[in-house]
Amino acid sequence: MKSQKDKILIANRGEIAVRIMQACKDLDLDFVSVYTTEDKDSGHVTLARELGGEESLYKIRSYNDAGDILSVADETLCTAVHPGYGFFSENYRFARRVTERDRPMIFIGPSWRVIRDLGDKINTKRLARKLDVPTIPGSDRAIYDELEAEEIASNLFEFQNEQGVKSPVVLVKASAGGGGMGIDEVYSIEEFRQVYRQIRNYSLRTFNDEGVLIEQRIFNFNHLEVQIVSEKSGKHHVHFGTRNCSVQSPGRQKRIEVAPGFFPEGMTYSFDAQKVIEDIVAHSLSMAHEINYDSVGTWEWIVTPKGDPFLMEVNTRIQVENGVSAEISSINGDSNVNLIKEQIRLALGEELGYTQDDITLNGVGIEYRIIAEDTDDKFSPWAGEIEELHWKEHPWLKMHTHIPKELPYQIPTEFDPNLALAIIWGKDLNEAKKRGHEFLNEFVLTGKDRKNISLKSNLKFLAKKTNNLLEF
Numbered sequence: 001m002k003s004q005k006d007k008i009l010i011a012n013r014g015e016i017a018v019r020i021m022q023a024c025k026d027l028d029l030d031f032v033s034v035y036t037t038e039d040k041d042s043g044h045v046t047l048a049r050e051l052g053g054e055e056s057l058y059k060i061r062s063y064n065d066a067g068d069i070l071s072v073a074d075e076t077l078c079t080a081v082h083p084g085y086g087f088f089s090e091n092y093r094f095a096r097r098v099t100e101r102d103r104p105m106i107f108i109g110p111s112w113r114v115i116r117d118l119g120d121k122i123n124t125k126r127l128a129r130k131l132d133v134p135t136i137p138g139s140d141r142a143i144y145d146e147l148e149a150e151e152i153a154s155n156l157f158e159f160q161n162e163q164g165v166k167s168p169v170v171l172v173k174a175s176a177g178g179g180g181m182g183i184d185e186v187y188s189i190e191e192f193r194q195v196y197r198q199i200r201n202y203s204l205r206t207f208n209d210e211g212v213l214i215e216q217r218i219f220n221f222n223h224l225e226v227q228i229v230s231e232k233s234g235k236h237h238v239h240f241g242t243r244n245c246s247v248q249s250p251g252r253q254k255r256i257e258v259a260p261g262f263f264p265e266g267m268t269y270s271f272d273a274q275k276v277i278e279d280i281v282a283h284s285l286s287m288a289h290e291i292n293y294d295s296v297g298t299w300e301w302i303v304t305p306k307g308d309p310f311l312m313e314v315n316t317r318i319q320v321e322n323g324v325s326a327e328i329s330s331i332n333g334d335s336n337v338n339l340i341k342e343q344i345r346l347a348l349g350e351e352l353g354y355t356q357d358d359i360t361l362n363g364v365g366i367e368y369r370i371i372a373e374d375t376d377d378k379f380s381p382w383a384g385e386i387e388e389l390h391w392k393e394h395p396w397l398k399m400h401t402h403i404p405k406e407l408p409y410q411i412p413t414e415f416d417p418n419l420a421l422a423i424i425w426g427k428d429l430n431e432a433k434k435r436g437h438e439f440l441n442e443f444v445l446t447g448k449d450r451k452n453i454s455l456k457s458n459l460k461f462l463a464k465k466t467n468n469l470l471e472f
Helices: 014-026 043-052 066-075 092-100 112-119 121-130 146-162 189-207 273-290 322-327 339-347 429-442 459-466
Strands: 007-010 030-035 057-059 080-082 170-174 183-186 212-216 222-230 237-248 254-259 296-303 309-315 329-331 359-361 364-371 385-390 397-401 418-426 444-448
Touching (some): 007 014, 007 066, 014 043, 014 339, 014 397, 030 066, 043 057, 066 092, 092 112, 121 309, 146 170, 146 212, 183 189, 222 339, 237 322, 273 309, 322 339, 322 364, 322 418, 364 429, 385 418
Antiparallel strands (some): 170 183, 222 237, 329 359, 385 444, 397 418
């Protein structure tokens, strides 16, 4: 079998590196893991030694150093690169470099052209609208004409009034911007023209392009996702249901994910929640077919209180929350679903081997992201030493962590202080929530920083938010 001849370079760290190693072991594949000075005590380094020996570990300067990573891949004769999430996972230039160099390798993710095309939000919006997929109201191209921009803004204010929005807001964005740069909010059409000119001038100075995007600002929405898995041929696609990722930090970073995205069997909504789920799944699959999507990917949606869904973006990578979708899934009756394994074996050229009819979804899954952060201080990261981290085993619980068994462990300040992922299963939402509270109550996490201040975590925040999951 072709996959047994392959060797995977894991271009990542922490929890996702651990899970990729475990997937490689299950698939009988060799792997090479990398680490930096700051990560020398990480559990992903320890596991690499256990599963692959010292020869499977290579020290690099940075996880963002493509040359260093590819040098290790060449030295160890790796045939494929798994980027995990973050770092190079959605960098089409890196994916192209991996696959089109003198010694080409397989990039475990979509083709670089798909990453490039779906990474362009304007392009994604155009593709969606071509297929009658609902997108956030606003322009799907850069606007350079002031009168046209004002007309779009006026229509957006009118649309929000029709939706019953009490305080409509329009976003004015520099089309060439990114990372939150060059964005302003407008609260009335009277002030729009001045803000438009300001953003246009800012965009010209900063990006040498005065194009502007105009979009509706949507508040009070639920954030849903559709998990797609596609064959490398780009011809066969299935979905593994939906997730609700509405519990987030003020900086829009996810903290709890629930699968499925709504629970109409046990909750009352002001709209047909089952139809919304079916619609966003169908729309996501239609886009996957249209662009010949060829890996694991996530279609991100927002749903308004009236049940109107709008596509936000497509994430062309495995996501942190892949495990909660796998937790409620079975393939031909086998509930041992692992989407990272699926991603790897499909990237190496295997066929999907099942259809949508072979996939069943059962129960409710909750994924908690356990993080060292001060939720009372704008979710600021906590840096210090972990003294205790342990939990009680349950048949309905899966834990993923890179924190080593040998403690204490100093949290590296160079990275986000993510400590663990906990995935809980229940036959319905009430049972999953009850078990979630049980897990959080039993979880032990202690530590001190250099000032002898106790470890700050988001455990209480997670417990509080568990009470109202999947509600608006």
